[in-house]
Amino acid sequence: MEARFPRREDIPRAAVDFMAGQVKVEAALFVSYAWPGRTIEHHRTQIRKFHDFQEPTVGDEDKLADWLATKICPVEMSRDRLRAALLTRCREDRIEPPKATRIERVLSAAETLFERNFTHTTLNRLSFDSVDKLEELITPPPAHGEF
Structure with a gap:
């Protein structure tokens, strides 16, 4: 089942x-x-x-992480829901789900990939002036006596 x-x-x-x-x-x-x-x-x-199921391969895990990052993470970031989506996708693709530790690796990889893509996309939409102002916000001021 x-x-x-x-x-x-x-x-x-x-x-x-x-x-x-x-x-x-x-x-x-x-x-x-x-x-x-x-x-x-x-x-x-x-x-x-x-x-008619197959054992999961590293390639399958990479494809699952990419699918989660592009299709699921943009609308859902709950670990439990991501895990449920992963298991559903495995059933649909007739792939035996990876072991629990491998599932966690796939979920972490998907989250990292989504965050990297989100940051890259957001940064590319900003003007150079906006990027400069954001960098000013995160750059610590010089210590006392430094220039």
Whole structure:
């Protein structure tokens, strides 16, 4: 439903019991399933293939950051809403969402890119006189005795 693989602790007991009944195994076997390792990676590959999803690449993350910066950040700066937009876009593009730490990197990159573009665009719209006056405002006055 969320187009991502859950952590073991995210899976409700009722879901484990239901799925165990579906595949006709004991629900107690769930605790012995090896979450790290080749078996789970093989199972995840099969699931991705069945649902036509791909693992995220660095290139995908860069495209997501650019998309967020140009389409979402101009109207929304809440981290939670940016994260929700990112996850929705991943589902639409059939990309497995990046891990939580990578999501934070994508969000930070998008915010930085948006702020840089916003500043550049704003600066280009100002007259030279306005830029000079703004620089005067942010330039500290000389210390006492300096010229």
